[in-house]
Amino acid sequence: xxxxxGSSIAQEAAAAAMDICGGRGYLKGCPVEKxxxxxxxxxxxxxxxxxxxxVMASQM
Numbered sequence: 001x002x003x004x005x006g007s008s009i010a011q012e013a014a015a016a017a018m019d020i021c022g023g024r025g026y027l028k029g030c031p032v033e034k035x036x037x038x039x040x041x042x043x044x045x046x047x048x049x050x051x052x053x054x055v056m057a058s059q060m
Contacts (some may be wrong), residue, residue, distance in 0.1 A: 003045075004052045010039040 014036040020027040025032040043049045 001056060003048055004040075007042040008030070008040070009051060010042055014039040 014032070017032045018036055021030060021032050024030055025036070027033060046052075047055070
């Protein structure tokens with residue numbers, strides 16, 4: 001559950017930071033670009049968020 005919550009919040013925060021930076025956020029030198037990539041990868045490690053939700057629902 002912590003992995004699901006953490007990765008979801010990380011994606012939301014990275015997307016908000018990207019909105020603030022605008023087009024500059026997509027440049028390779030900008031740290032926000034790395035944060036967005038890392039947040040997206042976090043949702044894929046140990047199964048996607050949708051799979052995690054399904055597993056949690058079946059165990060409850």
